[in-house]
Amino acid sequence: xxxxxxxxxxxxxxxxxxxxxxxxxxxxxxxxxxxxxxxxxxxxxxxxxxxxxxxxxxxxxxxxxxxxxxxxxxxxxxxxxxxxxxxxxxxxxxxxxxxxxxxxxxxxxxxxxxxxxxxxxxxxxxxxxxxxxxxxxxxxxxxxxxxxxxxxxxxxxxxxxxxxxxxxxxxxxxxxxxxxxxxxxxxxxxxxxxxxxxxxxxxxxxxxxxxxxxxxxxxxxxxxxxxxxxxxxxxxxxxxxxxxxxxxxxxxxxxxxxxxxxxxxxxxxxxxxxxxxxxxxxxxxxxxxxxxxxxxxxxxxxxxxxxxxxxxxxxxxxxxxxxxxxxxxxxxxxxxxxxxxxxxxxxxxxxxxxxxxxxxxxxxxxxxxxxxxxxxxxxxxxxxxxxxxxxxxxxxxxxxxxxxxxxxxxxxxxxxxxxxxxxxxxxxxxxxxxxxxxxxxxxxxxxxxxxxxxxxx
Amino acid sequence: xxxxxxxxxxxxxxxxxxxxxxxxxxxxxxxxxxxxxxxxxxxxxxxxxxxxxxxxxxxxxxxxxxxxxxxxxxxxxxxxxxxxxxxxxxxxxxxxxxxxxxxxxxxxxxxxxxxxxxxxxxxxxxxxxxxxxxxxxxxxxxxxxxxxxxxxxxxxxxxxxxxxxxxxxxxxxxxxxxxxxxxxxxxxxxxxxxxxxxxxxxxxxxxxxxxxxxxxxxxxxxxxxxxxxxxxxxxxxxxxxxxxxxxxxxxxxxxxxxxxxxxxxxxxxxxxxxxxxxxxxxxxxxxxxxxxxxxxxxxxxxxxxxxxxxxxxxxxxxxxxxxxxxxxxxxxxxxxxxxxxxxxxxxxxxxxxxxxxxxxxxxxxxxxxxxxxxxxxxxxxxxxxxxxxxxxxxxxxxxxxxxxxxxxxxxxxxxxxxxxxxxxxxxxxxxxxxxxxxxxxxxxxxxxxxxxxxxxx
Numbered sequence: 055x056x057x058x059x060x061x062x063x064x065x066x067x068x069x070x071x072x073x074x075x076x077x078x079x080x081x082x083x084x085x086x087x088x089x090x091x092x093x094x095x096x097x098x099x100x101x102x103x104x105x106x107x108x109x110x111x112x113x114x115x116x117x118x119x120x121x122x123x124x125x126x127x128x129x130x131x132x133x134x135x136x137x138x139x140x141x142x143x144x145x146x147x148x149x150x151x152x153x154x155x156x157x158x159x160x161x162x163x164x165x166x167x168x169x170x171x172x173x174x175x176x177x178x179x180x181x182x183x184x185x186x187x188x189x190x191x192x193x194x195x196x197x198x199x200x201x202x203x204x205x206x207x208x209x210x211x212x213x214x215x216x217x218x219x220x221x222x223x224x225x226x227x228x229x230x231x232x233x234x235x236x237x238x239x240x241x242x243x244x245x246x247x248x249x250x251x252x253x254x255x256x257x258x259x260x261x262x263x264x265x266x267x268x269x270x271x272x273x274x275x276x277x278x279x280x281x282x283x284x285x286x287x288x289x290x291x292x293x294x295x296x297x298x299x300x301x302x303x304x305x306x307x308x309x310x311x312x313x314x315x316x317x318x319x320x321x322x323x324x325x326x327x328x329x330x331x332x333x334x335x336x337x338x339x340x341x342x343x344x345x346x347x348x349x350x351x352x353x354x355x356x357x358x359x360x361x362x363x364x365x366x367x368x369x370x371x372x373x374x375x376x377x378x379x380x381x382x383x384x385x386x387x388x389x390x391x392x393x394x395x396x397x398x399x400x401x402x403x404x405x406x407x408x409x410x411x412x413x414x415x416x417x418x419x420x421x422x423x424x425x426x427x428x429x430x431x432x433x434x435x436x437x438x439x440x441x442x443x444x445x446x447x448x449x450x451x452x453x454x455x456x457x458x459x460x461x462x463x464x465x466x467x468x469x470x471x472x473x474x475x476x477x478x479x480x481x482x483x484x485x486x487x488x489x490x491x492x493x494x495x496x497x498x499x500x501x502x503x504x505x506x507x508x509x510x511x
Numbered sequence: 512x513x514x515x516x517x518x519x520x521x522x523x524x525x526x527x528x529x530x531x532x533x534x535x536x537x538x539x540x541x542x543x544x545x546x547x548x549x550x551x552x553x554x555x556x557x558x559x560x561x562x563x564x565x566x567x568x569x570x571x572x573x574x575x576x577x578x579x580x581x582x583x584x585x586x587x588x589x590x591x592x593x594x595x596x597x598x599x600x601x602x603x604x605x606x607x608x609x610x611x612x613x614x615x616x617x618x619x620x621x622x623x624x625x626x627x628x629x630x631x632x633x634x635x636x637x638x639x640x641x642x643x644x645x646x647x648x649x650x651x652x653x654x655x656x657x658x659x660x661x662x663x664x665x666x667x668x669x670x671x672x673x674x675x676x677x678x679x680x681x682x683x684x685x686x687x688x689x690x691x692x693x694x695x696x697x698x699x700x701x702x703x704x705x706x707x708x709x710x711x712x713x714x715x716x717x718x719x720x721x722x723x724x725x726x727x728x729x730x731x732x733x734x735x736x737x738x739x740x741x742x743x744x745x746x747x748x749x750x751x752x753x754x755x756x757x758x759x760x761x762x763x764x765x766x767x768x769x770x771x772x773x774x775x776x777x778x779x780x781x782x783x784x785x786x787x788x789x790x791x792x793x794x795x796x797x798x799x800x801x802x803x804x805x806x807x808x809x810x811x812x813x814x815x816x817x818x819x820x821x822x823x824x825x826x827x828x829x830x831x832x833x834x835x836x837x838x839x840x841x842x843x844x845x846x847x848x849x850x851x852x853x854x855x856x857x858x859x860x861x862x863x864x865x866x867x868x869x870x871x872x873x874x875x876x877x878x879x880x881x882x883x884x885x886x887x888x889x890x891x892x893x894x895x896x897x898x899x900x901x902x903x904x905x906x907x908x909x910x911x912x913x914x915x916x917x918x919x920x921x922x923x924x925x926x927x928x929x930x931x932x933x934x935x936x937x938x939x940x941x942x943x944x945x946x947x948x949x950x951x952x953x954x955x956x957x958x959x960x961x962x963x964x965x966x967x968x
Binding site: 062063064066068069132135136137143146147165166167169206209210228229232233235236237238431434435436437438439440475477478480481483484487 | 519520521523525526589592593594600603604622623624626663666667685686689690692693694695888891892893894895896897932934935937938940941944
C-alpha cells in the first residue's frame with residue numbers, strides 16, 4: 055500500500071493527532087503476566103503495600119491488568135508537546151547505502167535533552183507524585199539517561215529530585231551528572247554515607263565504586279525514611295510500559311496516516327521499557343487477531359536474559375528490597391561484563407515483555423557489541439544521527455533484516471525504535487574507533503552460577 | 512493578528528514548504544559590504560585568486576553581491592530533509608515562567624548530531640567540493656561544532672575531511688573529537704608536525720596548546736599543498752551567511768503560516784553565521800521598505816566586536832593568510848578571555864552583519880557570561896532543551912525583552928535563534944553550578960592595545 059513518492063523523510067504528526075490515552079497491553083492478554091510478589095511474604099503485593107513505595111496512582115496503574123486505556127492528564131500532554139510527537143523517520147539514506155528493497159523506518163525518541171525515551175515515563179511519574187502532594191522523589195541511575203529524564207521532569211513540576219548515581223558512573227560520566235544538577239537534582243555518588251545501607255556497604259567494602267543494586271537500595275531507603283517522598287523507577291515496571299506506549303501509539307498513527315503496513319518491528323531490550331512501549335499497540339492488534347507482525351527484541355550477547363535466561367520469579371534488584379517479578383532472568387546476582395550499552399545491563403526483563411515472549415508473540419536475538427557499533431557507525435554516517443549504544447542494538451538487527459531482503463528481493467516494511475542519542479557515550483565510540491572494543495559472551499557455567507541465586511518461590 | 516489558541520508548541524513546516532533557494536541579502540543592499548582584499552596586494556580579491564583556496568562555485572557565491580536568490584541543489588535539499596525543516600517553537604512554558612504578555616518563539620537548530628546550525632553550510636560547501644571533483648577539504652575547529660558538522664557532511668558525500676583542532680580543545684574535548692572520528696574525519700591537534708607552519712610554531716613555542724589562528728594557518732597550508740583539496744570555513748564569509756539564510760527563510764515562512772508578525776528578532780553573534788542567516792530575509796524586507804523589525808545581535812561582554820570594536824579592514828585570522836575584510840573588529844591580535852562560548856570568541860564580525868549594523872538596521876548588546884548561564888538554566892528547566900552557551904546569549908536578551916514587556920504590558924512577538932545544544936559544554940555548566948564562573952570585561956586599554964595591530968589599508 056505504501057507509496058515511496060508520497061512518504062516524507064520525517065513523518066511528523068500534528069499535535070491534534072497525538073494520543074490522548076496510554077494503552078495497557080495486559081488488558082488484551084488472555085493469559086496475564088504473573089503478579090508481582092511482596093519480597094517479605096512472597097504473596098501478591100497489595101495496593102496498600104505498593105503505595106508505601108510508589109505514589110498511589112502509579113501503584114494502581116501497576117496492579118491494573120484489565121483497563122485497556124488510561125487518559126493522559128492534560129498537564130502531561132502539555133509537557134509532551136515540548137518534544138512530541140516524535141518523528142517517524144524514513145531511512146532513505148540507509149536504504150540506499152544498503153541497496154535494499156526494504157523500506158526502513160525508525161521512531162526517533164532522542165530529540166530531547168534527556169536524550170532518550172525515558173522522559174515519557176519520568177514526566178508521568180513526577181506528575182502523579184506532585185498531584186499527591188509529595189515533596190520529592192528518589193531514584194537510582196547507572197548510565198544516567200533515566201536520572202537526567204527524572205531531573206528534567208522534577209524541575210518542570212518543581213519537585214525535589216534525589217538521584218543515587220553509581221559511583222563509578224558519577225566519576226566517569228561527570229557530564230551526565232552536571233546535566234542533572236543543571237536541572238536542579240541532588241546527585242549523590244552511591245554507596246554514600248547518607249543512608250544506612252550505604253554506610254554499611256562502605257564499611258564492608260572500602261573503596262567500592264558501587265553497583266546499580268546498591269544504588270536502588272539507597273534510593274528506596276531514602277524514599278521510605280523521608281516524609282513526603284516516594285521511589286520511582288525508569289524501566290521494567292508495568293506502569294513504565296504503560297507510559298511508554300505513547301511511542302507505539304504514535305508509530306501506529308503515523309504508519310496508518312501513510313497507509314504503511316509494518317512487517318517487522320524491532321526494539322532494543324534492557325528492562326523492556328522502550329521495546330514494550332513500541333510494540334504494545336501492535337501486540338494488541340495481534341492479541342485481538344486483527345493483524346500479524348514480526349516483533350523482535352534485541353539484547354546484548356553479554357546480558358542475554360531472553361535468549362539464554364530462565365522464566366521464573368526473581369528479585370528485581372540485587373538489594374532484594376523491591377517486589378519479586380516473574381520474568382526472563384539471568385539471576386539477580388548476574389554481573390554483566392563491561393558492556394557499553396549501560397541501559398541494557400539488566401539481569402531481568404519486564405514481566406509483560408517476558409510473558410509476550412513466552413507466548414510466542416515476540417522473538418528475540420542477541421548481538422555482540424562490536425557488530426552493534428559497526429551498525430551504529432554505518433547509521434550515523436548516512437542518517438546523520440549519532441545513536442546511543444542501546445539503540446544501536448535495534449539498528450544492527452534492522453540492518454540485518456534489510457540485508458536479508460536484499461537477498462530475497464522482498465520489499466518489507468521494517469520499523470525500529472531509535473531510543474536515543476550517544477553524545478554521552480563517546481568513550482565507547484572511542485574504543486570502537488581505536489579498534490580496542492572486545493566482545494564478551496558469558497559461558498553456560500557463568501549463567502548456571504548466577505541462576506543459583508534464584509529465590510525458591 | 513496571532514491567535515495563541517491556534518499556535519502549536521512547535522511549528523513544523525512540511526517538506527514541500529522548505530525553501531528551494533537561499534537568499535543573498537547583499538542584493539538588496541544599496542550600500543554593499545566592502546570587498547575582501549588579497550592579503551598580499553591589498554587589492555580586491557579576484558575570482559581566480561579566491562578559487563585557489565575555496566572551490567569555484569563557493570568563490571563565485573562569495574563575490575556575488577547582486578544575485579538575490581541561489582537555487583539550493585537537489586542533493587543538498589535531500590540532505591536538509593534529514594534534519595530540516597527545523598521547528599519554530601512557541602516558548603509557552605518560558606512565557607508562563609516569566610509571567611510576560613510577550614509571545615516568545617525560537618528557531619531551534621540543535622536537532623542534529625553536529626548540535627548546531629553549522630551543518631547548513633557544511634553540507635553546501637562539501638557538495639560543491641564534491642561536484643568539482645575534489646578529494647577532500649581541510650578546516651580548523653575550536654569548540655568543535657563546525658568540525659563535527661563538516662565531518663558529517665564529508666561522510667555523507669564520501670569526501671576526505673581533515674580537521675585541525677586547537678590542541679587544548681583536542682585534549683579537553685575528547686568527545687567532540689570522537690564524534691568527528693566516528694564520521695571518518697582525520698582530526699589533528701594543532702599545532703602539529705604535519706605542516707611547515709605547525710613545525711615552526713612548535714619549535715618557537717615548545718609545549719604550546721595552540722590557537723584558532725594557528726589552526727587556520729595549518730588548515731590553509733594543508734589545502735594548498737595537497738592536490739585536490741580546498742579549505743572551508745564555517746562562519747564570517749558571505750557564502751556561509753547565504754547558506755544559513757535557510758534559517759531565516761524557514762522562520763519567515765513559519766511566521767507567515769500562522770499570521771504572526773515578529774517585532775523583535777534576536778541572535779547570538781560570533782562570526783555572524785547564525786545571526787546573519789536568521790535575520791537576512793527580515794533585513795531584506797526592511798531594505799526593500801516592506802516591514803520594520805528590531806534586529807538585535809548579542810555578543811559576549813568579553814569579546815565585544817560590535818559594541819566596542821572599530822569598523823575597519825582587518826585580517827580574518829591571526830595567521831594573516833586569509834583575505835582581509837572590512838568589519839567590526841577588536842584587532843586580529845585580540846585574545847578573548849576564558850569564555851565558555853567558544854563559538855563567539857572571534858575578534859571580528861561578518862562583513863555583511865557589520866555593514867547592516869553600520870547602517871543602523873541591526874542593534875547590538877553585550878552580555879556577561881554569568882547572566883547568560885542564568886538565562887540558560889532558566890530556559891533549560893522550563894523548555895527542556897539544554898542550550899549551548901553561544902545560543903544562550905540570545906536567550907538572555909530574549910528574556911530581558913520579555914521582562915520589559917511585563918513592565919509595559921506590551922504583547923510583543925519576540926523571535927530568537929536557538930543555534931544549538933550544550934551537551935559538550937558541561938564543563939562550563941559545572942563551573943556555573945558550582946558558583947565558580949566569573950565574568951571578564953576587557954578594559955579600554957586592553958582594546959586599544961589589540962587595535963594597534965590593525966593593518967594600514
